Amino acid sequence: MIVASTGNEIISKTKELNPDIILLDISMPEVENLSFCKKIKEISPNTKIIILTMHFSEEYVKEAFKNGTEGYILKDSSFSELEIAIKSVFEGHTYITPKVSKVIIKDYLQKEQNPLKTLTERQKEILKLIAEGYSSKEIAYKLNISIKTVEAHKSQIEEITMVKVFIIDDSKDFINSAIKLLTEEGIEVIGYAYSGKEGIESLQNLNPDIVFVDIVMPDMDGFSVIKELKKLNNPFKTVILTLYDNDEYRKVSEEIADGFVSKSDFFSKIKEILEGILREEKKKTIYKK
Incomplete structure (x- = not known):
């Protein structure tokens, strides 16, 4: 096992040793963002990368795998889970910690339940006009309703989306x-x-x-x-x-x-x-x- 504490040190040791697996904390010094994974892959294409992080959003996970990682595990995961992740990735599989998997599934279900489908036709009209840059006063005039009604709809739209x-x-x-x-x-x-x-x-x-x-x-x-x-x-x-x-x-x-x-x-x-x-x-x- 080799330990590195900066991004430059990771690059240097990867060039020298071509490790099988790198456990990468994306918040360490000289690691700009998740695109750092691509730098590792350019130097050592066969090296597997497991991201070690506290971020659990679907967006962050997608970005990690888009940049070439094979595993994703949270910092508060147990050592036994870390062992499972390393073995899984080493054997050629992709590993995502169950804690993150649950969030991704939840996010997916929330997106499937499109919030726009729950808006009334009037709220959809108002949302479209807001997107086009109209003020509440202009929307009220255009739809022949009161400004107070427009504001009420806007509040409901904010709650739904x-x-x-x-x-x-x-x-x-x-x-x-x-x-x-x-x-x-x-x-x-x-x-x-x-x-x-x-x-x-x-x-x-x-x-x-x-x-x-x-x-x-x-x-x-x-x-x-x-x-x-x-x-x-x-x-x-x-x-x-x-x-x-x-x-x-x-x-x-x-x-x-x-x-x-x-x-x-x-x-x-x-x-x-x-x-x-x-x-x-x-x-x-x-x-x-």
Whole structure:
């Protein structure tokens, strides 16, 4: 067994030794994103790659296999499962941890139950006009209905269509509780990260609607993380998440993020929070206790 702690070290040792299997943590230094797998395959085509990660969304799994991996296992999996994964991949099979398989199946079933099919004809009309860039006032005039009715339909459309969320927080307890809450509310958590750096790297391959970012983390503060995320030029909204509700944090949040929420409000007002952040008329949504 050979151990490497950086991307460059992996490339160097792969050139030298042509290993049978590489267990790859995509969040390690000098590993830009999942396309790093292709670099390994170019050097050593017969080397098998098993991704070791905390991300369990269908999108991330697909991206991993698209880039040439043969296995996918979560970091909290047992050593016995890791042994099974290594043996399976070594024998020429593809391995996906059961925890991820269940999520993929659930995601597939949710997509089969197309949310657009549950919209009324009027809601479909309004959704089409929203996509074409019409304001609520213009939609009301065009369809000969009140602005209040348009807003009510828009709220219902937002509730029906699936919202995708990514969470960056160094608290495992918070992330586990948040995932449970969001899933119960019909909101898809497509991934999470326990550090700012890992979150930035993961979001190069994912496209959530909203990213919740904790302010206080060991490697990077939440404000720095959001500044880096803006450089990705992805359309997702960013929301500061914190235990510390003070004016200074709120002021900075208004300047760089799309929202600010205390962790206590996150659990008590999640639907209100999401509706406010996604609503077109509000560019900045600040939630108070």
